[in-house]
Amino acid sequence: MSVIFFLIGCSVFIALIFLVAFFWANKTGQHDDTYTPSIRILFDDEAEGEQGVGD
Amino acid sequence: MIVSKAIHCYHCGDAVSNTVYEADGHAFCCLGCQSVYQILSSNNMQQYYRYNHHPGKKKSDVSVHYEYLDDASITDKLIDFRNDEVIIATFYIPSIHCSSCVWLLEHLYKINPAIVVSQSDFLKKQVNITFRHTELTLRGLVELLVDIGYEPKITLQDVIKERRKFSQKGLIAKIAVAGFCFGNSMMLSFPEYFGMGAFEAHYAQFFGWMNLGFSLPVLLYSGKDYFRSAWQSIRRRELNLDVPLALGIAVLFIRTAWEVLAASGPGFADTLCGLVFFLLVGRWIQQRTYHHLSFERDYRSYFPVAVTRLGGEGSKPIPLADIQVGDRLLIRNNEIIPADAILLKGQAAVDFSFVTGESEPVQKILGEIIYAGGRQTGEAIELEVVKAVSQSYLTRLWNNEAFKPYERNFRTFSNTVSRYFTVVLLGIAFSAMIVWFIAGDAARAWGAFTAVLIIACPCALALSSPFTLSAALSIFDKNRFYIKNTTAIEQLATIDCLVFDKTGTISSPSASRMRFEGNLLPQELAMVVAACKNSNHPLSREVVKWATAPMAGFLPVGEYREIAGRGIEALVADCRVRVGNATFTDVSSVGGKGTRVYVSINDEVKGCFLVEQPWRENLGRVLDELATGRSLHLISGDNDKERTQLRGIFPRQADLLFNKLPIEKMEYIQSLQARKHRVCMLGDGLNDAGALKQANLGIAVSDDINNFSPGCDAILDGRSFVKLPRFFRFAKDAVRVIHMSFGISLTYNLVGLSFAVTGIMSPLFAAVLMPLSTVTIIGFTTIAIHLYAAKNQLIKRQ
Numbered sequence: 001m002s003v004i005f006f007l008i009g010c011s012v013f014i015a016l017i018f019l020v021a022f023f024w025a026n027k028t029g030q031h032d033d034t035y036t037p038s039i040r041i042l043f044d045d046e047a048e049g050e051q052g053v054g055d
Numbered sequence: 056m057i058v059s060k061a062i063h064c065y066h067c068g069d070a071v072s073n074t075v076y077e078a079d080g081h082a083f084c085c086l087g088c089q090s091v092y093q094i095l096s097s098n099n100m101q102q103y104y105r106y107n108h109h110p111g112k113k114k115s116d117v118s119v120h121y122e123y124l125d126d127a128s129i130t131d132k133l134i135d136f137r138n139d140e141v142i143i144a145t146f147y148i149p150s151i152h153c154s155s156c157v158w159l160l161e162h163l164y165k166i167n168p169a170i171v172v173s174q175s176d177f178l179k180k181q182v183n184i185t186f187r188h189t190e191l192t193l194r195g196l197v198e199l200l201v202d203i204g205y206e207p208k209i210t211l212q213d214v215i216k217e218r219r220k221f222s223q224k225g226l227i228a229k230i231a232v233a234g235f236c237f238g239n240s241m242m243l244s245f246p247e248y249f250g251m252g253a254f255e256a257h258y259a260q261f262f263g264w265m266n267l268g269f270s271l272p273v274l275l276y277s278g279k280d281y282f283r284s285a286w287q288s289i290r291r292r293e294l295n296l297d298v299p300l301a302l303g304i305a306v307l308f309i310r311t312a313w314e315v316l317a318a319s320g321p322g323f324a325d326t327l328c329g330l331v332f333f334l335l336v337g338r339w340i341q342q343r344t345y346h347h348l349s350f351e352r353d354y355r356s357y358f359p360v361a362v363t364r365l366g367g368e369g370s371k372p373i374p375l376a377d378i379q380v381g382d383r384l385l386i387r388n389n390e391i392i393p394a395d396a397i398l399l400k401g402q403a404a405v406d407f408s409f410v411t412g413e414s415e416p417v418q419k420i421l422g423e424i425i426y427a428g429g430r431q432t433g434e435a436i437e438l439e440v441v442k443a444v445s446q447s448y449l450t451r452l453w454n455n456e457a458f459k460p461y462e463r464n465f466r467t468f469s470n471t472v473s474r475y476f477t478v479v480l481l482g483i484a485f486s487a488m489i490v491w492f493i494a495g496d497a498a499r500a501w502g503a504f505t506a507v508l509i510i511a512c513p514c515a516l517a518l519s520s521p522f523t524l525s526a527a528l529s530i531f532d533k534n535r536f537y538i539k540n541t542t543a544i545e546q547l548a549t550i551d552c553l554v555f556d557k558t559g560t561i562s563s564p565s566a567s568r569m570r571f572e573g574n575l576l577p578q579e580l581a582m583v584v585a586a587c588k589n590s591n592h593p594l595s596r597e598v599v600k601w602a603t604a605p606m607a608g609f610l611p612v613g614e615y616r617e618i619a620g621r622g623i624e625a626l627v628a629d630c631r632v633r634v635g636n637a638t639f640t641d642v643s644s645v646g647g648k649g650t651r652v653y654v655s656i657n658d659e660v661k662g663c664f665l666v667e668q669p670w671r672e673n674l675g676r677v678l679d680e681l682a683t684g685r686s687l688h689l690i691s692g693d694n695d696k697e698r699t700q701l702r703g704i705f706p707r708q709a710d711l712l713f714n715k716l717p718i719e720k721m722e723y724i725q726s727l728q729a730r731k732h733r734v735c736m737l738g739d740g741l742n743d744a745g746a747l748k749q750a751n752l753g754i755a756v757s758d759d760i761n762n763f764s765p766g767c768d769a770i771l772d773g774r775s776f777v778k779l780p781r782f783f784r785f786a787k788d789a790v791r792v793i794h795m796s797f798g799i800s801l802t803y804n805l806v807g808l809s810f811a812v813t814g815i816m817s818p819l820f821a822a823v824l825m826p827l828s829t830v831t832i833i834g835f836t837t838i839a840i841h842l843y844a845a846k847n848q849l850i851k852r853q
Contacts (some may be wrong), residue, residue, distance in 0.1 A: 008265070023231065039154045043158055
């Protein structure tokens with residue numbers, strides 16, 4: 001049963017990694033703009049090649 | 056004759072009345088739209104038109120001069136970063152409105168390879184551009200943006216930089232820490248709640264120590280603001296809600312530490328972490344930010360960054376702050392006069408619409424003083440400054456002591472309640488302790504004392520205001536009524552006196568009505584329309600729209616010329632047609648209200664187009680509804696020509712005041728406040744700025760919320776003016792919801808207290824009661840607010 005100490009240690013450690021990751025994301029401004037990426041993802045890349053052919 | 060099927064401009068979507076502008080088979084309404092299209096198509100960027108129909112915005116046909124952007128001392132304030140190679144700058148571009156805009160602004164490198172990267176933020180209407188300044192100057196970049204129809208707004212009071220100061224990042228980090236500790240300590244508390252056998256006791260010890268460890272960062276980092284705020288409020292000798300909260304947090308921690316160290320129990324670490332977590336979430340919800348609005352604007356966001364000074368060595372742009380008395384300034388068409396000055400040269404026709412709300416330009420003669428804040432229309436003029444910018448008539452309004460926003464000691468409901476709450480709570484805690492001491496059970500006395508402070512910790516109470524008001528805020532927001540913060544909603548509910556400005560507030564500048572006074576044959580009208588079609592002036596467009604004569608396109612127009620600020624002249628079907636202001640058309644009698652556009656054909660005055668600003672839709676009904684329980688006042692800077700008309704619209708007991716100076720408007724509000732009225736001011740122009748600040752609640756009415764509006768507590772979109780009575784009713788309902796949720800959370804507290812005073816309270820009980828009451832409050836306030844919103848027809852009933 002003493003394995004539980006090890007497991008709890010692991011779980012807290014992993015949780016800490018996520019906490020640090022969140023801090024990093026927050027600090028680098030990844031939550032500053034949560035709307036524009038949803039627009040940006042709709043732009044199609046292929047159009048550039050299409051234009052090249054069109055000209 | 057061609058059957059006129061409505062053709063829309065490929066770029067901006069406006070109706071095309073003239074087929075002159077065309078490219079690649081697409082029709083355009085004006086040269087501006089066509090040139091934007093040509094820039095884009097020559098750079099292979101037609102994709103812009105594929106994401107949305109008519110994504111463009113009509114370019115204002117005003118040429119703005121950006122020479123000042125070549126001056127390093129001015130531009131240093133505008134850019135974010137600079138090294139030997141690149142400059143990074145952020146611009147606020149009000150015309151960002153669709154996905155095409157985002158696409159175009161992020162593909163600027165296709166137009167000019169000197170632009171390394173550009174990233175736009177849709178909600179904030181900003182674009183962040185990195186460019187190589189060896190190949191492209193800042194001025195070149197700004198002019199490129201203007202050319203493609205995305206004119207950045209560059210002002211002294213930089214909206215972007217102001218906003219950066221205010222950041223929620225610290226609070227979010229605190230929530231993250233509290234949430235992390237809450238989750239972990241709850242997991243470690245479960246074994247205790249489900250029961251552990253005697254042989255597992257050493258695990259309980261371990262879990263206790265872990266829990267204590269998790270509660271430390273919550274106490275010292277996440278919850279530290281509550282201790283600070285509680286301490287400040289005690290020093291000011293007033294008890295706010297943070298006092299019992301801080302007390303609860305402290306007692307929770309002390310008792311947890313005590314129980315863990317003495318190995319006498321599991322402690323309350325999970326309750327502590329959960330409490331702080333929920334409280335911080337409530338605080339975060341309350342701090343709602345509007346991305347595209349600013350409530351703190353003053354004259355600096357309206358005035359230009361620089362102005363052209365004429366000197367011995369020619370003209371040179373200088374920053375506004377460097378203007379000195381005696382300087383000679385050059386003000387071009389559509390530039391703003393930054394300081395009180397004397398007219399030295401040129402024809403001045405100054406548009407004071409931002410100041411007074413009146414759109415008709417005022418003619419000035421040589422030697423006359425022109426007050427700062429007006430916008431010159433027409434030719435370039437020269438002025439001599441008589442007062443520095445900060446000392447000018449209008450800017451003084453802001454610097455005037457009396458206009459400083461006074462300490463609004465508005466007491467919110469939760470502040471009022473918390474004073475009594477803390478006293479009662481401490482009373483109960485101490486009496487429970489004393490009773491047990493007298494009974495001779497010291498351990499129980501300590502238990503009861505701490506249990507009372509823990510269980511009665513007003514978590515749900517503290518959350519009911521933020522959750523109710525932020526839900527209300529988003530409902531107001533959906534109805535185009537943008538309120539600065541949650542306190543302003545509570546203010547709104549208490550208003551008993553409304554003061555209206557006239558022009559631009561109860562009259563609508565956008566929905567103008569036009570009629571013709573005089574005699575004009577259909578043939579002559581067609582000639583006028585043919586001439587007006589060549590002009591981009593808003594009034595010319597208005598005339599074309601009004602006339603709707605389809606045959607006009609066939610008349611030949613020659614010798615066309617347009618004199619800015621005066622009128623247009625053309626030879627139509629061998630007749631000299633002049634359309635413009637009184638002096639331009641040689642009309643002697645000028646009188647009456649409203650904007651007038653005179654028409655003369657072959658030097659014979661035919662009459663004039665009269666543009667009237669109509670009152671806002673259903674004004675009478677809105678005022679009648681508002682009048683119940685509130686007194687109404689009208690205060691206007693104009694003369695009292697419209698008194699009789701307004702007398703009929705306003706309820707009988709309303710006061711109507713005319714010919715008031717900006718300072719008198721403010722004093723009037725002060726006098727109402729002295730009579731214990733809680734005053735709400737509705738205004739729009741710079742001349743209302745003082746009154747808006749002085750009033751208990753200042754509402755700026757604006758027909759384009761991206762435009763300038765003076766500093767205020769709320770911005771109302773002109774289209775939602777009709778909803779005003781409903782907004783007031785809904786604010787009252789929101790306060791009612793707060794009262795009800797206070798009732799609910801007090802009930803929870805009473806139930807908890809009845810257990811707590813007995814001195815026996817299991818950690819499980821606290822751990823269940825606290826989140827349960829929180830969830831009840833959040834659920835109740837959200838549902839209740841939406842029901843009330845539906846009742847007031849602010850949202851559609853499901």
